[in-house]
Structure formats: C-alpha cells, structure tokens
Amino acid sequence: MTSPLDRYLLSRRRVLQGAAALSAGTMLGGRAFAAPSTPITFVGWQYQPQIVEENVKIFSKLYDENVTYELVTGDYHPLAETKLTGGQKIDMLYAEEDRIARWHAAEWIRDLEGLAGVDEIKASMFPVCIESLSLNDGKLAGMPYYAGHNSFIYNEEHLSKAGIGVPESWDALLEACRKLKKDGISDAPYNSAWGQKWAELSWSLFSCWYSEGAKVFDADGNFVDEPALRKVLEVHQKLYQEKLVAEDIMTLPGEGVPSYCTGRHTFMVLHDYDQKVTNDPAVSKAAGKVKNALMPGATHSTMAWTAAYLMGSQPSDVDRVWNMLQFFGGKAKDGKYHVIKRWALEFGLGSAYKEVMSDPEVVESFSKWRDLAISxxxxxxxxxxxxxxxxxxxxWDLYMMQQAQETFRSGSPIDKLVADLGAKATELQKQYQ
Known part of the structure; x- marks a missing residue:
C-alpha cells in the first residue's frame, strides 16, 4: 500500500502506471456543435494529467474547440525532442526555460510577438518571468505555465533544540550541520535534490551559486571561474564527505522531498511549492515546523524560473492555438485565470502574473504554509x-551534474572539476558555432 506522500509524488513527475484514460493521442473535450474538424494538438508532461484533461474540456466547451491531448510519460524533454525531430507537428507543448531557445533555433516553435494582447500580457508579469520566457533578442516565446524559485527551508524545532539561529552564510550552514549531527538532533541535517535529472542537482547548485554571487557564465556565455563558484562546490563536497547529508542523497526519489517529510533533516533547498508538501500533516512528519528563510550566501539570491507553454512553428491555426495558450497560460476570454489559479490554490504553484499572486484567495492559501514576506x-x-x-x-548541464556528483563522492580536487567544466563549455560553444 502506498502512503499519501507516495501517491502525491507518483502523480507529480513519475511515469503513470495503468493510466488507460490518459493514453497518448486521446481525443478530449467532447466536441461542441461548432467545433472545427481539425483538432489542436497539445503535448504535455506527467504533472497532474487528470487535471490537464479537465482543463482541456473546459477550454473546448468555452471556445467550441476540438483538442487532441497527448501525455508524454518518462523523461519529457528528450522524448518531446524525439517527436519534434521526427517531424511530428505540435500546436502547443510544455517546456522548461532552458529548452526555449534551443527549440526555437531548431525551428520547432515560434515566438509570440505581434499576437493580439502580447504587450498587455507582458506588462502584467514579473520582470524575471518575462526574462525566462523570452529569446535572446527579447521576443516573448512562451506563456507562463508556472513561476518558481528554489527556497531555503529549515526545521524550526531542530534549531531550537540545538540553540542556534538560521544560518545566513554557507560557512554558517556547514557549522550548524556539524552541531546538529554532533548533538544527535539530525544524522543528515542538510538535504536537497542531488540527482541528475533536469530539475535536481543543476537547479540546486545554480541557486546556491547565485546566492553566493557567482555568475557561473558571463554575458557572452563564457564560463566564469571565481571564488564564489568554488566556495559553493567546496561546501557541497564537505557536506557529503563529512556525512552531513544522507548517504543516498544522489538517488533519493521525488527530488528529496519524501526524505525531508520524514522529519530527519533540518535544512533543504527545494522548489518553493514543495514547502506546501512539507507542511501538510497528511504527508509530512515535519508539518508545522518547516519555515522558509532567505537563501544563505553573500547575496541571498536564488535561481528563479518560469516554465512555459510554447506554440509550434507551424500551428494548424494561429488564432485558435493562441486562444489555447492564453487560456492555459493566462486569462481566458471570460476574464478568468482558469488554469493558473487552480494550480496555485491546489498545489502551491506560483504565477508569473502579479494579479494572481495578489489575489486574496491565493494570498490566504499560500500564507498557511510559508512566510509570504520572505518568499x-x-x-x-x-x-x-x-x-x-x-x-x-x-x-553542459548534464555533464556538470555528472562531474559534480563524482567529485563530491570521491573527494577529488575542486580545481579539476572547475577546469573540466570550463573546458566542456568551451568545447560545446565551438561545436555549436
């Protein structure tokens, strides 16, 4: 029998088993009388697909539309690229921000500039979200699926027992972890997503790098070897070598969230919406004790991102597909944020829209599980x-995660890791010139 937390994570990013009702290519929406005969094609990943199906039906009814929704189970981005490389025509599809420029360069997607209402849509979003959704030339290329950032959380009860405050630097965090372990309060005080999937070690490391003020790459895309970058890598290596993290941290399921919910760990860098899970008494033994603070580090910054809905380069009908992008990634024609507000209220997903994040219902819901002023x-x-x-x-990103993992495990020199990362970036830049 699976626990409530296991069921939550199963629906989140793991391959669905026996989801016959959501098989690929399922026709959704129950065509209205006026619906066009040619369907809009929509490809999505495995986050709450049953709700996506419901949203497709709402869109189809509201717009008298015809939609084919295809669920991709497994490692979404490589599988989506395989479909696109094979010539599959897709009208709308999901993507994380690091695929937008790549897919645009491959002429699989188009930008959204010039479409009705784009300027007003951009004016209603947070600047960091617009930056995520735009191409290098500044053109908007996607509509926001959700807006997130990596948060720093801590178990308030653990710190109280240890008689220590929330660490504001990485050195202070390292010392706090040593004390927590020495005092027997936590055998693995620090936790994070250290696996090799796209949203794990890379997102965690970049968040820590930015919190310390590391550029990682300059404006021209050149790798930057600097003390702040090395500092973060050194701290991570010490956390592993001193056994201040779980021995299996690099293979923990669910991006380390289930492990944190056991109450075993004190600190964690995690996706902001997962704090809602850690404070849910139905799935977490740490519920009610988990607080958020600014990221440790010299700048207290973090990595922020906005996942996207993209329009295929050859949409079956631009106006119809644009209606669907607006419905899922913004306001529908009835003035409602049908999809985005539901993600916020039910799952704690942040929005790129200022109006949604200031909505009284959203504010009330979010304030139950995190400090809104800090976030x-x-x-x-x-x-x-x-x-x-x-x-x-x-x-480069996958290579970086593989090499970083090996360096943390083996205790091999950080100098070599940094040199290898710089060399790999230079090699790839030349290959893609």
Missing amino acids: GKQVENGTARKIGKAIWFPE
Whole structure:
C-alpha cells in the first residue's frame, strides 16, 4: 500500500502506471456543435494529467474547440525532442526555460510577438518571468505555465533544540550541520535534490551559486571561474564527505522531498511549492515546523524560473492555438485565470502574473504554509538563468551534474572539476558555432 506522500509524488513527475484514460493521442473535450474538424494538438508532461484533461474540456466547451491531448510519460524533454525531430507537428507543448531557445533555433516553435494582447500580457508579469520566457533578442516565446524559485527551508524545532539561529552564510550552514549531527538532533541535517535529472542537482547548485554571487557564465556565455563558484562546490563536497547529508542523497526519489517529510533533516533547498508538501500533516512528519528563510550566501539570491507553454512553428491555426495558450497560460476570454489559479490554490504553484499572486484567495492559501514576506523578497532577489538560452547548455548541464556528483563522492580536487567544466563549455560553444 502506498502512503499519501507516495501517491502525491507518483502523480507529480513519475511515469503513470495503468493510466488507460490518459493514453497518448486521446481525443478530449467532447466536441461542441461548432467545433472545427481539425483538432489542436497539445503535448504535455506527467504533472497532474487528470487535471490537464479537465482543463482541456473546459477550454473546448468555452471556445467550441476540438483538442487532441497527448501525455508524454518518462523523461519529457528528450522524448518531446524525439517527436519534434521526427517531424511530428505540435500546436502547443510544455517546456522548461532552458529548452526555449534551443527549440526555437531548431525551428520547432515560434515566438509570440505581434499576437493580439502580447504587450498587455507582458506588462502584467514579473520582470524575471518575462526574462525566462523570452529569446535572446527579447521576443516573448512562451506563456507562463508556472513561476518558481528554489527556497531555503529549515526545521524550526531542530534549531531550537540545538540553540542556534538560521544560518545566513554557507560557512554558517556547514557549522550548524556539524552541531546538529554532533548533538544527535539530525544524522543528515542538510538535504536537497542531488540527482541528475533536469530539475535536481543543476537547479540546486545554480541557486546556491547565485546566492553566493557567482555568475557561473558571463554575458557572452563564457564560463566564469571565481571564488564564489568554488566556495559553493567546496561546501557541497564537505557536506557529503563529512556525512552531513544522507548517504543516498544522489538517488533519493521525488527530488528529496519524501526524505525531508520524514522529519530527519533540518535544512533543504527545494522548489518553493514543495514547502506546501512539507507542511501538510497528511504527508509530512515535519508539518508545522518547516519555515522558509532567505537563501544563505553573500547575496541571498536564488535561481528563479518560469516554465512555459510554447506554440509550434507551424500551428494548424494561429488564432485558435493562441486562444489555447492564453487560456492555459493566462486569462481566458471570460476574464478568468482558469488554469493558473487552480494550480496555485491546489498545489502551491506560483504565477508569473502579479494579479494572481495578489489575489486574496491565493494570498490566504499560500500564507498557511510559508512566510509570504520572505518568499516575496526571495522572488524580487531571484536570478534568471540566462545561460539556459544557449542551445548547447542542456548538454553542459548534464555533464556538470555528472562531474559534480563524482567529485563530491570521491573527494577529488575542486580545481579539476572547475577546469573540466570550463573546458566542456568551451568545447560545446565551438561545436555549436
């Protein structure tokens, strides 16, 4: 029998088992009388697909539309790229921000500039979100699926027992972890997503790098070797070598969230919406004890991102597909944020829209599980990962995670890791010239 937390995570990013009702290519929406005969094609990943199906039906009814929704189970981005490379025509699809420029360069998607209402839509979003959704030339390329950032959380009860405050630097965090372990309060005080999937070690490391003020890459896309970058890598290596993290941290399921919910760990860098899970008494033994603070580090910044709905480069009908992008990624023609507000209220997903984040219902809901003043400051101080727009970046990113893991495990020199990362970036830049 699976626990409530297991069921939550199963629906989140793991392959669905026996989801016959959501098989690929399922026709959704129950065509209205006036619906066009040619369907809009929509490809999505495995986050709450049953709700996506409901949203497709709402859109189809509201707009008298015909939609084919295809669920991609497994590692979404490589599978989506396989479909696109094979010539599959897709009208609307999901993507994380680091794929937008790559897919645009491959002529699989188009930008949204010039479509009705785009300027007003951009004016209603937070600047960091616009930056995430735009191409290098500034053109808006996607509508926001959700807006997130990596948060720093702590178990208030653990700190109280240890008689220590919330660490504001990485050195202070390291010392706090040593004391918590020595005092027997936590055998693995620090936790984070250290796996090799796209939203794990890379997002965590970039958040820590930005919090310390590391550029990682300069404006021209060149790798930057600097003390702040090395500092973060050194702290991570010490956390692992001193056994201040779980021995299996690099293979923890669910991005480490289930492990934190056991109450075993004190600190964690995690996706902001997952704090809602850690404070849910139905799935977490740490519920009610988990607080958020600004990221430790010299700048207290973090990595902020906005996932996207993209329009295929050859849409079956631009106006119809644009209606669907607006319905899912903004306001529908009835003036409601049908999809975005539901994600916020039910799952704690942040929005790129100022209006949604200031909505009284959303504010009340979010305030139950996190300090909104702190999270607001964290968003304002967030850093968008501009290098993600480089078409070679996904390859470097995977290489970086693999090499970082091995360095943390083996205790091999940080000098070598940094040199290898710089050399790999230069190699890939030349390949893609």
